Amino acid sequence: MIQPSGSKLWRWKFRLNGKENLFAVGSYPEVGLADARAARDAARDLAKQGINPSQHRKDERQRNIDAAAARKHAEALALEISFAKVSAAYLAEVKASYTLGSYRAKESRIRKYLAPKLDDLPITEISAKEIRPILEACKAYGAWAGIHVKGDLSAIFQHAVVRGLVDSNPIPGLRGLLKIPSSQSKAVLTADQIRAFYRALRAYRGYPETALCLRLIAFTACRPGEAADAEWSEFDTEGKLWRRPAAKMKARRDHVSPLSEPVLKLLEELRPITGAGRYLFPHRSGEGFTTPNRLTYAMRDMNLGERTTPHCWRTTFSTWANEQGFRPDAIERQLAHVESNRVRATYNKALLLNERREIMQAWADHLAALAHAGSTSDAAN
Numbered sequence: 001m002i003q004p005s006g007s008k009l010w011r012w013k014f015r016l017n018g019k020e021n022l023f024a025v026g027s028y029p030e031v032g033l034a035d036a037r038a039a040r041d042a043a044r045d046l047a048k049q050g051i052n053p054s055q056h057r058k059d060e061r062q063r064n065i066d067a068a069a070a071r072k073h074a075e076a077l078a079l080e081i082s083f084a085k086v087s088a089a090y091l092a093e094v095k096a097s098y099t100l101g102s103y104r105a106k107e108s109r110i111r112k113y114l115a116p117k118l119d120d121l122p123i124t125e126i127s128a129k130e131i132r133p134i135l136e137a138c139k140a141y142g143a144w145a146g147i148h149v150k151g152d153l154s155a156i157f158q159h160a161v162v163r164g165l166v167d168s169n170p171i172p173g174l175r176g177l178l179k180i181p182s183s184q185s186k187a188v189l190t191a192d193q194i195r196a197f198y199r200a201l202r203a204y205r206g207y208p209e210t211a212l213c214l215r216l217i218a219f220t221a222c223r224p225g226e227a228a229d230a231e232w233s234e235f236d237t238e239g240k241l242w243r244r245p246a247a248k249m250k251a252r253r254d255h256v257s258p259l260s261e262p263v264l265k266l267l268e269e270l271r272p273i274t275g276a277g278r279y280l281f282p283h284r285s286g287e288g289f290t291t292p293n294r295l296t297y298a299m300r301d302m303n304l305g306e307r308t309t310p311h312c313w314r315t316t317f318s319t320w321a322n323e324q325g326f327r328p329d330a331i332e333r334q335l336a337h338v339e340s341n342r343v344r345a346t347y348n349k350a351l352l353l354n355e356r357r358e359i360m361q362a363w364a365d366h367l368a369a370l371a372h373a374g375s376t377s378d379a380a381n
Contacts, residue, residue: 010036014047023053081165083126083156084119090159099248101225101292106152113138113149123160128170135177146178187307189316191370198371200302210298212270213281213290217310219263219364221317221335223250224292224310230280237264240357255336258357260364320366321359330355 001009010025025031025039043053087110095103117134118126131153138146154171161169189197197218204211217227226244234243242257249255259267267280274280279289295310302308314335321331330352 010039012040012043014044014053016047016050016052021052021054081122081124081160082119083121083123084115086123086160086165087114087119087156090156093159094155096247099225099229099250101229101248102250104288109145109149109152110156113141113145114153123157124166126170128173131170131174132177135174139178147180150174150178187305187312187315188319189304189308189312193304193308194316194367194370195373196304197299197302198367200304204298206298207284209270209273209281210290210294212266212273213295214299214310215266216263216280217295218313218367219260219266220257220360221314221363222257223314223336224295227310228281228292228295229289231278232275232280233278235259235267237267240264249336251336256351256353257334258353258360260357260360262364262368317363320363324362326359326362327352327355330359334359 001011003009008028010028010031012023012025014021014023023040023043025036025043028036031039046053046056091103091107091110094106098106113134118130121130135146135150138149150171154169157166157169157171160166201211201215213227216222216230217224220227220242226248229248230242230244234245235241236243237259240259242259244255244257246252246254270280274282281290282288283290292310299308299310318331318335321334322328333352334356
């Protein structure tokens with residue numbers, strides 16, 4: 001077919017259901033004679049089957065458009081439900097529910113153990129098959145590493161289930177893969193170990209703030225994480241109080257701790273070193289605060305005995321205070337323990353500060369006596 005404009009078009013005239021139709025093959029010379037005949041033959045085969053080749057071509061084009069759109073949608077969807085996206089959304093949601101230290105530990109586990117293997121996968125494609133070797137590999141980092149990572153994974157999947165991103169949580173299906181290690185109570189430091197602790201501190205050649213942090217934990221019986229992220233703004237040296245906000249406490253309630261005289265002197269010693277910053281014990285990188293692991297390693301290097309960690313000071317203080325006959329309510333309040341009896345907890349709002357001041361000063365005197373005995377023993381030797 002030659003148009004008045006001079007353009008040349010291939011057309012095939014055919015009849016379908018008693019009606020004449022015209023099938024556009026293409027334009028010449030873009031479509032040569034051989035290709036035009038091949039297209040005509042394919043169209044003829046369709047017409048013999050009762051299929052209009054023109055409509056068939058339109059339908060085929062629409063199917064290709066729909067398929068391309070579906071692929072594009074699937075790619076966008078996969079990007080939105082990648083493990084990286086879902087885990088980031090989960091962390092953002094739960095951040096306010098954890099203390100800063102606990103949140104950072106959770107974030108660090110996800111980044112270290114899970115992100116390298118799972119980040120690029122859509123969460124819908126992650127099954128027990130992909131998860132099992134990851135949890136098995138965690139065993140190399142300690143008995144509890146895999147347990148904690150498994151808990152993180154379960155929480156992430158539950159987050160996805162609630163939002164309709166996946167149909168089910170595969171973690172319960174891995175029950176029995178990891179064995180929870182038998183619980184061991186924290187060791188109570190003996191008098192000899194406490195004397196050895198102070199001898200080790202006198203010989204310590206590491207960062208001075210690390211030694212001061214261990215001393216603060218010993219004097220206050222606080223959790224190592226509470227000392228690690230302590231801020232200067234929390235300390236009222238005139239009122240002799242350490243005020244920690246609920247957001248930074250394990251029990252999620254404000255905690256006020258009286259400061260003994262040795263702690264006040266410790267703060268005076270520390271202030272020229274870190275007093276210009278936010279944290280008492282900043283991280284060596286200059287960002288954030290030190291990690292409890294640094295304190296654990298420092299105390300482990302003192303060779304005080306098996307299972308001795310900074311957390312042992314809490315057990316040691318509690319044992320000593322109860323043996324001295326101090327009131328259990330005051331001891332538990334000092335340790336920031338939550339009252340298990342809900343009714344009792346509702347009514348027992350007293351801070352018992354006067355009693356606790358007496359306890360903490362007596363505890364400081366006890367430690368000072370042991371420290372002095374250790375130094376005297378060294379001199380005698």
